[in-house]
Amino acid sequence: xxxxxxxxxxxxxxxxxxxxxxxxxxxxxxxxxxxxxxxxxxxxxxxxxxxxxxxxxxxxxxxxxxxxxxxxxxxxxxxxxxxxxxxxxxxxxxxxxxxxxxxxxxxxxxxxxxxxxxxxxxxxxxxxxxxxxxxxxxxxxxxxxxxxxxxxxxxxxxxxxxxxxxxxxxxxxxxxxxxxxxxxxxxxxxxxxxxxxxxxxxxxxxxxxxxxxxxxxxxxxxxxxxxxxxxxxxxxxxxxxxxxxxxxxxxxxxxxxxxxxxxxxxxxxxxxxxxxxxxxxxxxxxxxxxxxxxxxxxxxxxxxxxxxxxxxxxxxxxxxxxxxx
Ligand code: PEP
Ligand code: MG
Numbered sequence: 153x154x155x156x157x158x159x160x161x162x163x164x165x166x167x168x169x170x171x172x173x174x175x176x177x178x179x180x181x182x183x184x185x186x187x188x189x190x191x192x193x194x195x196x197x198x199x200x201x202x203x204x205x206x207x208x209x210x211x212x213x214x215x216x217x218x219x220x221x222x223x224x225x226x227x228x229x230x231x232x233x234x235x236x237x238x239x240x241x242x243x244x245x246x247x248x249x250x251x252x253x254x255x256x257x258x259x260x261x262x263x264x265x266x267x268x269x270x271x272x273x274x275x276x277x278x279x280x281x282x283x284x285x286x287x288x289x290x291x292x293x294x295x296x297x298x299x300x301x302x303x304x305x306x307x308x309x310x311x312x313x314x315x316x317x318x319x320x321x322x323x324x325x326x327x328x329x330x331x332x333x334x335x336x337x338x339x340x341x342x343x344x345x346x347x348x349x350x351x352x353x354x355x356x357x358x359x360x361x362x363x364x365x366x367x368x369x370x371x372x373x374x375x376x377x378x379x380x381x382x383x384x385x386x387x388x389x390x391x392x393x394x395x396x397x398x399x400x401x402x403x404x405x406x407x408x409x410x411x412x413x414x415x416x417x418x419x420x421x422x423x424x425x426x427x428x429x430x431x432x433x434x435x436x437x438x439x440x441x442x443x444x445x446x447x448x449x450x451x452x453x454x455x456x457x458x459x460x461x462x463x464x465x466x467x468x469x470x471x472x473x474x475x476x477x
Contacts, residue, residue: 153432154190160435161192163442167420171446174426175434176234178406180204182220185227187431192438195232197428198354198406199224201277202240210248214280221284232291234354234404234428236333237277237306239263239295243370258362258369263296268305278313282325290325293354298336300345307349331402335359340392347399354428355392357407361385379463380409386422386464387457393423404428413440417477418468420446421453443477 165173176197177188181204188196204220205212212220225233240246241262254260267274281292294306307330317324332339332346335356339346346353357380362369364385365378379385389405396403404426409415411429416437419427429437452471456464471477 156435157187157190157431158192158435160438160442161190163192163438165194165438165441167441167444167446169445169447171420171425173420173441174404175438175441176404176406176426176428177431177434178428179224181207182223182227184431185224188228188231191431191434193231193431193434195234196224196228197234197404197426199233199235200239201235202238202244202246205238205240205246206244208248211246214276214283217277217280218283221281225284225288232289234291234293234331234352235281236293236295237264237267237274241266258359264294264302264306265296267294267309268302271309274306275309275313278310279317282313282317283322285325286323287326289327289329291329291331291352293331293333293352295333295356296335296359297332298338300339300342300349303332303346303349333359333406334392335363337363340388343392343395343399347396347401350401352402352404353392353396355389355403355405355407357405357409360407361409364388379465380415381418381463381465381468383457383459383461383464386418386453389419389424390422390454390457397423402426411437413437413477414465414468414472416440417444417449417472418453418464420444421449423450440472440477445475448475449477 165175174194176195177193178198179196180200241260242257281290297303329351331350331352331354333354333356358369361380367374367378393403405419405424406428410427411433413436416427417440
């Protein structure tokens with residue numbers, strides 16, 4: 153597997169027609185970080201902060217969290233890291249956190265909903281992130297944002313923590329970029345207001361697709377029922393890419409969809425220029441990028457987005473074969 157990770161380490165992620173595609177990794181534990189360097193990735197597109205919380209016996213305090221986040225940044229050796237605030241609840245349970253049973257946990261009290269209802273928890277995490285990033289860049293995003301107002305409420309907590317840190321004479325991060333994950337369909341129609349507020353957006357396609365198709369992402373009976381390459385989904389993704397580009401907001405996608413070369417090709421054809429995936433997938437996606445003509449695939453796809461197909465998979469496979477991708 154090491155050979156697989158490093159296979160395209162020194163290859164630049166640039167398409168045949170000169171488009172630079174940023175390829176990043178999804179990380180949950182410190183031991184994942186060497187893989188980012190080994191894969192020749194651009195940075196950490198998604199650091200799932202709940203993962204270290206899940207493997208502990210109790211809730212880590214501010215100092216413990218700051219230590220951990222500092223290590224993440226140190227080991228990234230100057231490559232950017234996007235920290236996602238806690239996404240617990242739903243299928244991600246903390247063994248020391250008692251939850252009330254919910255009928256639909258994926259649509260339940262999870263992620264930013266907990267963070268806003270229990271602001272002390274989120275503020276502690278933000279304080280730890282600010283301290284870990286003193287004098288360096290902080291990139292932070294909030295999961296499961298459903299409305300612009302929710303993003304603003306979360307950002308207000310960050311601003312309060314920044315003020316607090318200033319008032320006690322702490323050193324602030326050099327540059328702060330604040331983003332939202334786009335995982336809840338309702339947010340798509342709020343892109344005009346959201347894009348005025350965020351520095352970047354990252355599409356969480358695992359949750360977004362589960363809500364778009366109304367299918368539980370963990371239900372094996374439904375796993376093959378709908379396809380991420382459905383023309384409606386791709387049209388939705390194209391709309392997101394167009395709106396963010398028009399507003400000058402950075403866009404990325406960090407769900408499983410980014411990790412398969414064919415899906416990644418389709419995403420690039422929809423306007424995505426930054427993807428985040430497990431380190432193991434980076435070399436395969438990078439090889440695809442290097443053999444792709446972005447202008448041509450964009451053109452090819454725009455003719456298909458209003459088709460009635462269950463999936464554009466076959467047509468995209470055929471295109472890739474014919475054009476040597
Ligand atoms: C997603 O929903 O696509 C995502 C990246 O977040 P997670 O898989 O952690 O819910
Ligand atoms: Mg998600």
